Structure formats: structure tokens, C-alpha cells
Amino acid sequence: MKQTKKNHFTVLTALLALVFVFSTGTSFAKKSNKVLIFSKTAKFHHQSIPAGIKAIMKLGEENGFKTDTTTNSKNFNKENLKQYAAVIFLSPTGDVLNEEQQQAFEQYIKSGGGFMGVHAATDCEYDWAWYGNLVGAYFSSHPKQQEAVLKVSDRKHISTKHLPADWKRKDEWYNFKWMAPDLKVLVSIDETSYDAGKGKMGANHPMAWYHNFDGGRAFYTELGHTDESYKEPLFLQHLLGGIKYAMGKSK
Structure with a gap:
């Protein structure tokens, strides 16, 4: 017994x-119900980063998720990253993570973590192929800031369901020199509606997308260069939807 x-x-x-x-x-x-906002710059520093941080923190307060912010690459380690549902790359530029930190972030994504890239997240880590495939593209050039028409091709996604089919707004519009295959494109830009300058991409010019990648989730929006973007209701809702997707939320 x-x-x-x-x-x-x-x-x-x-x-x-x-x-x-x-x-x-x-x-x-x-x-987890917390995100990390990472905004280290090794090249160009966007003046709108503080406005972006403030806006995302406010979105967190209003929508029930917590936010931490950092420009310190040392926070990319296994123990620290595991507390976050998603990591937001808010306009980082250049080479911002060393090899050990890159490995920690790769493991975070492979363990089911989420990634969101905003604007200059595609002007970052050009020599790290895994990151290129995660974010989905690499920046090549941009013309002067101007109004353009965005074509919202998927209005069912959490980040775009509130948007008009044709969305006219002013921002800094990127051309990309490389894009990953099999991205789920949400928004494209109509190059006939503005002067795309050198490096224009033609009829196929995505601006926002998402995909499952290497065990995790990835979302990118090219929008968000200007301070004014972070006071714009439609863009803020788009940003919130991207964050929620990266966190693994469906609504």
C-alpha cells in the first residue's frame, strides 16, 4: 500500500x-502581454522616434498591454527577451546587434515570439540575411516627402480593416532593392500618384505586409517617418493592428 x-x-x-x-x-x-520598443540607430536617426515611442506607449495604456523601451542592444539576450510577446523595431538603422545578440533574437522568434518593423526597420542589418527575411525587404532610396495614394488590398487584417481602399496621406515613401518571397501584402503604393524618384518599383510596390517566419510572426509597415504620423488616427489604428498581430492577437 x-x-x-x-x-x-x-x-x-x-x-x-x-x-x-x-x-x-x-x-x-x-x-506575455508586454512589448519591447527598440530604436537604436547606427546611421540616420529619425527625429520622429520619440513621437513614435510616446504613441506606442499610449496605445499600450489604452489597449491593455505594457511597453518597455530601449536603445541598448545588451537587452537582446535570452532571459530578457522571453518576457515579451513582441519586439518592435522602431526605425533602427545600420548594424545594431552583434552576433551573440542576433542569435538570441533568432532563438526568440523560433520560440514563438513576434516582430514588428516600423519605417526604417528595413534600413537595418544589411549583412544579416535572417533579419532581411524576417523584416521582408531592404531599403534602397526615397524621394522627397509628399502625398501619395496607398492601395489597401487586404481589408480583413486586424491592421487594415478600418482603412479605406484608397488611402491618401503624406509621408516618406521607400523604394526597396530587395524583397523576400511569399510576403502577405496588405498595402501597396500607387506610383502614378506621386514622384517615386530613382529606384521606383512600378506596379508592384508593397508598403505593409505580414508573414509567419521561422516559428514566429512578423509584421512591417513602411509608414511612420513623420512626427505627424503619430497623431493620425488611421495610422495609429494601423500601427495598433500590427502590434496586436505581432503579439499573436486576432482582434
């Missing part, structure tokens, strides 16, 4: 250990 009780206790202990391992393993990012 004593032996039976001992066996039951051993089995129960083993089951509890398995539950603990599962709950703290690859699913950590899905259970």
Missing part, C-alpha cells in the same frame, strides 16, 4: 514537472 502511494506521488511529480516545462518553454511569448 505504501509503495502504491509512493508510485502515485512520483507520477504526479513528473506530470507537474512536464506542465511547468511546457508552460515556460516555447509558449512564453504567446502568454
Whole structure:
């Protein structure tokens, strides 16, 4: 009888250990309700970054998620990253993570983490091919800031369902020199509506997209160069939808 009780206790202990391992393993990012805003710049520094940080923090306060901010690459380590549902690259530029930090971020995504890139996130880490495939494109050039018409091709996604089919606004519009295959494009720009300058891409010129990548989720929006963007209701709702998608939320 004593032996039976001992066996039951051993089995129960083993089951509890398995539950603990599962709950703290690859699913950590899905259970978190906090995001990290990363805005380190090694090249051009966008003056709108403070406005972007303030706007995202306000979105968090209004929509029930917490926000941390950093320009310190040392925060890209396994122990720190595992507390976040998503990491937002808010206009970082140049080479911002060393090899060890890159490996930590790759593992974070492979463990089910989320990524959101805003504007200059495509002007970042050109020598890190994995990152290029995560964010989905690399910047090549842009003309002067001007109004243009955006074509919203997917109005069912959480980031675009509130947008008009034709969305006219002013921003800095990127041309891309490389794009990853199989991106799920949400918004494109109509090059006939503005002067795209050198490097224009023609009829196929995506501006916002998402995809599942290497075990995690990735969302990118080219919009958000100007301070005014972060006071614009339609853009803020677009930004919020991208954050929610990266966090693994559907609404």
C-alpha cells in the first residue's frame, strides 16, 4: 500500500514537472502581454522616434498591454527577451546587434515570439540575411516627402480593416532593392500618384505586409517617418493592428 502511494506521488511529480516545462518553454511569448520598443540607430536617426515611442506607449495604456523601451542592444539576450510577446523595431538603422545578440533574437522568434518593423526597420542589418527575411525587404532610396495614394488590398487584417481602399496621406515613401518571397501584402503604393524618384518599383510596390517566419510572426509597415504620423488616427489604428498581430492577437 505504501509503495502504491509512493508510485502515485512520483507520477504526479513528473506530470507537474512536464506542465511547468511546457508552460515556460516555447509558449512564453504567446502568454506575455508586454512589448519591447527598440530604436537604436547606427546611421540616420529619425527625429520622429520619440513621437513614435510616446504613441506606442499610449496605445499600450489604452489597449491593455505594457511597453518597455530601449536603445541598448545588451537587452537582446535570452532571459530578457522571453518576457515579451513582441519586439518592435522602431526605425533602427545600420548594424545594431552583434552576433551573440542576433542569435538570441533568432532563438526568440523560433520560440514563438513576434516582430514588428516600423519605417526604417528595413534600413537595418544589411549583412544579416535572417533579419532581411524576417523584416521582408531592404531599403534602397526615397524621394522627397509628399502625398501619395496607398492601395489597401487586404481589408480583413486586424491592421487594415478600418482603412479605406484608397488611402491618401503624406509621408516618406521607400523604394526597396530587395524583397523576400511569399510576403502577405496588405498595402501597396500607387506610383502614378506621386514622384517615386530613382529606384521606383512600378506596379508592384508593397508598403505593409505580414508573414509567419521561422516559428514566429512578423509584421512591417513602411509608414511612420513623420512626427505627424503619430497623431493620425488611421495610422495609429494601423500601427495598433500590427502590434496586436505581432503579439499573436486576432482582434
